[in-house]
Amino acid sequence: MADFKISGKMKVGTLKARFKESFGSTLRVYHGVGFAKDDATVASIAKKSVKVGSEVPAHGKTKVGNFEKSVLEEYGIKVQVANPDDSALSDNDLTLTQSGK
Numbered sequence: 001m002a003d004f005k006i007s008g009k010m011k012v013g014t015l016k017a018r019f020k021e022s023f024g025s026t027l028r029v030y031h032g033v034g035f036a037k038d039d040a041t042v043a044s045i046a047k048k049s050v051k052v053g054s055e056v057p058a059h060g061k062t063k064v065g066n067f068e069k070s071v072l073e074e075y076g077i078k079v080q081v082a083n084p085d086d087s088a089l090s091d092n093d094l095t096l097t098q099s100g101k
Helices: 012-023 064-075
Strands: 004-007 026-031 055-058 079-082
Touching: 004 012, 012 026, 012 055, 055 064, 064 079
Parallel strands: none
Antiparallel strands: 004 055, 026 079
């Protein structure tokens, strides 16, 4: 399990790949009602102004619901954690590590 931080400069595709690599589960990133494009940066799809140096940590012991809420509060971006094959959303009470199993 590797923890990482999400920053405004990170591309959506990189964010999803690092999330999958770190936790095994799938991260769905939305821009409006559809999915964000992989080549967009986090800052470019953010509904809030991204402060220089602002980051959201992604730790294995963080609950899915708390992680999703943190990204929404910091960047105004809706994300959802799904199971490894992306067929169902993970329970908000699971940790990020548990969501990939």
